[in-house]
Amino acid sequence: MRLEQTHWEVLKSDVLVIGGxxxxxxxxxxxxENGASVTLxxxxxxxxxxxSYFAGxxxxxxxxxxxxxxxxHDIALGNEWIVDQNMVAAVFNGSYDRLKDLESFGFPFRKNxxxxxxxxxxxxxxxxxxxxxxxxxxxxxxxxxxxARSRNVNIVDHVYIYDLVKSDDGSVAGAxxxxxxxxxxxxxxxxxxxxxxxxxxxxxxxxxxxxxxTGPFMAYDAGARIKNPEFHYINIRPAKHEIExxxxxxxxxxxxxxxxxxxxxxxxxxxxxxxxxxxxxxxxAAKEAMQGHAPISIDVESMTPEEREKFRILQxxxxxxxxxxxxxxxxxxxxLLQDNIEWKPAYEANKLGLDADExxxxxxxxxxxxxxxxxxxxxxxxGWSIASCTWSGYTAGDNAGEYxxxxxxxxxxxxxxxxxxxxxxxPLETENGVDPDKLVxxxxxxxxxxxxxxxxxxxxxxxxxxxxxxxxxxxxPRLCGTDVRALIKxxxxxxxxxxxxxxxxxxxxxxxxxxxIFYREDYKEPDNQNWLKWIFADKGDDxxxxxxxxxxxxxxxxxxxxx
Amino acid sequence: xxxxxxxxxxxxxxxxxxxxxxDVIVMDAEEKASIKYPKDCWTCFSCELAxxxxxxxxxxxxxxxxxxx
Numbered sequence: 357m358r359l360e361q362t363h364w365e366v367l368k369s370d371v372l373v374i375g376g377x378x379x380x381x382x383x384x385x386x387x388x389e390n391g392a393s394v395t396l397x398x399x400x401x402x403x404x405x406x407x408s409y410f411a412g413x414x415x416x417x418x419x420x421x422x423x424x425x426x427x428x429h430d431i432a433l434g435n436e437w438i439v440d441q442n443m444v445a446a447v448f449n450g451s452y453d454r455l456k457d458l459e460s461f462g463f464p465f466r467k468n469x470x471x472x473x474x475x476x477x478x479x480x481x482x483x484x485x486x487x488x489x490x491x492x493x494x495x496x497x498x499x500x501x502x503x504a505r506s507r508n509v510n511i512v513d514h515v516y517i518y519d520l521v522k523s524d525d526g527s528v529a530g531a532x533x534x535x536x537x538x539x540x541x542x543x544x545x546x547x548x549x550x551x552x553x554x555x556x557x558x559x560x561x562x563x564x565x566x567x568x569x570t571g572p573f574m575a576y577d578a579g580a581r582i583k584n585p586e587f588h589y590i591n592i593r594p595a596k597h598e599i600e601x602x603x604x605x606x607x608x609x610x611x612x613x614x615x616x617x618x619x620x621x622x623x624x625x626x627x628x629x630x631x632x633x634x635x636x637x638x639x640x641a642a643k644e645a646m647q648g649h650a651p652i653s654i655d656v657e658s659m660t661p662e663e664r665e666k667f668r669i670l671q672x673x674x675x676x677x678x679x680x681x682x683x684x685x686x687x688x689x690x691x692l693l694q695d696n697i698e699w700k701p702a703y704e705a706n707k708l709g710l711d712a713d714e715x716x717x718x719x720x721x722x723x724x725x726x727x728x729x730x731x732x733x734x735x736x737x738x739g740w741s742i743a744s745c746t747w748s749g750y751t752a753g754d755n756a757g758e759y760x761x762x763x764x765x766x767x768x769x770x771x772x773x774x775x776x777x778x779x780x781x782x783p784l785e786t787e788n789g790v791d792p793d794k795l796v797x798x799x800x801x802x803x804x805x806x807x808x809x810x811x812x813x814x815x816x817x818x819x820x821x822x823x824x825x826x827x828x829x830x831x832x833p834r835l836c837g838t839d840v841r842a843l844i845k846x847x848x849x850x851x852x853x854x855x856x857x858x859x860x861x862x863x864x865x866x867x868x869x870x871x872x873i874f875y876r877e878d879y880k881e882p883d884n885q886n887w888l889k890w891i892f893a894d895k896g897d898d899x900x901x902x903x904x905x906x907x908x909x910x911x912x913x914x915x916x917x918x919x
Numbered sequence: 920x921x922x923x924x925x926x927x928x929x930x931x932x933x934x935x936x937x938x939x940x941x942d943v944i945v946m947d948a949e950e951k952a953s954i955k956y957p958k959d960c961w962t963c964f965s966c967e968l969a970x971x972x973x974x975x976x977x978x979x980x981x982x983x984x985x986x987x988x
Contacts, residue, residue, distance in 0.1 A: 598962065676963060
């Protein structure tokens, strides 16, 4: 049986949402609330997967008594000015209403009587984080899924979208996909399409293994523009397993330590020390390692029992951390809160996104972007991700719904669709080729070393780019597989290769350092004369990546950096 | 990484198959959960946490990958 000849399903709707995390689910439930027929498609089970399911649940909220200007200023500073301040204001302006929505959905936030219990968001002076009363983000997305279903959103799980579908006039008219478990073909035909697939990564983070960037990059292929290709979220984690709370441990008394037992953050940030922002911690650990002072660990041996108990209370997971702690003790003989273990930087996700306006519209007619698939700033403050994904999902759903009300279903460009399908299935024909997992491993060996994307420099970035281009020429065209699972991995691998090429080139363009978000060893200072800009990437007529920059429009924003 | 699913204990509820974000677990011919793609495991513990009869066992270490140093 040839895969091309299996069964086709055609689903029509006003709005198609691709991706079922915070961004996608909010988009779907809002569009449906206003009367749009909505299909949401997810490559896994929407609400049990993705970055969203494994998040802690902290959400930044501006309460009625809070000051918008203070909130916007905090976020602008934390992003070192490389952020759309009007978007930030929109996130906070909507945040209290979204809190009320969640409460009406049956998802309350922690209160002490009538007052919300909040913590100050890490890296800010004024911004409040609210926390779920029961459970974590896992429970929140479960609730959002139920609400979406109650509003008749048609949720299609376990279908992998491999391309957008266009109409004859070049606008986006839907998407094409393949069943992950059964090889059925799916054609989604919609008036408005919302890309909510997260931004991408290189499988560096175990709880976000699906972040390959296929959403933004299939839109890039269709003519959309990518913004912020040079930025990443790189965290620091135990070398052999995962943990969330690299920020919590230092906040309650643990200290970063090198092999000599020296608490080195005293040197790298005399003011904030171990509570410095994530990238500063990562760069400091990297520098210590490069000087031969690895292994790096968090010194927990000198914590008090009260401090350890605090961690147990503060650590937020849907249950996986207590099990992990217990198994490390039982299987490997160490207690994460009593015994010092080795930590290393771990690449988590890129911070690029599909360029979108304040209504979450991209420049491609019919295409909107929500969640991490659209740019949401670069600094991954605790609580910002859920707040901004919530805002963008709600806003995209609102606007895509309205767009759909005022437009008709467009005629599909079937020749384009057939080309997309042929391209997706082509690796079945390649013989004795390259295994996609092996090529991803090769790519990780280029990107993950400390002196590629953490301690950056022109020489190393160029070296890495040369190596990526070599893989692109020699191995990429030879990717092969024999089943749908392999074809999906191949599509993801192709995307990761393009993403790597794009980010290395863009990183070389930005010749400066902004400590919270971008570190270059060869340009150690911020360059406000030349680099208060955004970098964009779009596909040129020649098929190559075409870069451009735009000045950040400070004249439209409440705050300007001092020169 | 996911280590084992005890078929003697598994009751075939399919919750682990549904919840696995990486589609690693598949119901086999006897309608018991089986690990089809162990190398793709995320070490997220969703399966072990969700299993109502404690049939699933996950080792705490994730798959080795290239590191920063």
